[in-house]
Amino acid sequence: MELGNISQPVYGPGPEVPGSSTPGLVGMVHGFLRLVQPNALPVGGVPVLCCLSFFISQLLLYELGFLVCMAIGLLFIILVPLVGCCFCCCRC
DSSP states (O other), X not given: XXXXXXXXXXXXXXXXXXXXXXXXXXXXXXXXXXXXXXXOOOOOSSOOGXXXXXXXXXXXXXXXXXXXXXXXXXXXXHHHHHHHHXXXXXXX
8 A cells, every 4th residue: 555645645536435235325415424524624724823723724714613512412412311311201
C-alpha cells in the first residue's frame, strides 16, 4: 500500500454506490449525510489566538447538523423511558 503525497493529496471523483444488493440503503445514507453536513470543512490555516472565536464558530456551524441529530437522539433516550414508565405506572 503506497501512501503517495500526504501534504498534497489527490482525491477521486467521490463515493460511488457499490454494486451490492442494497443500493437503496446506500442512497439513503448518502442522502442523509449530504443533508446533515452540506458544507465543506473550514480550513484556513492554524487559528491564531485573535481569530480563535471565529474559527470555533465556523467549526460549530460546520458540525451543526450532527449536533442537532445528537440533541434529538438524547431527547429520545430521555423521553422514551420516561413516557414508558408513566404508561406502566399510571394505568388508569
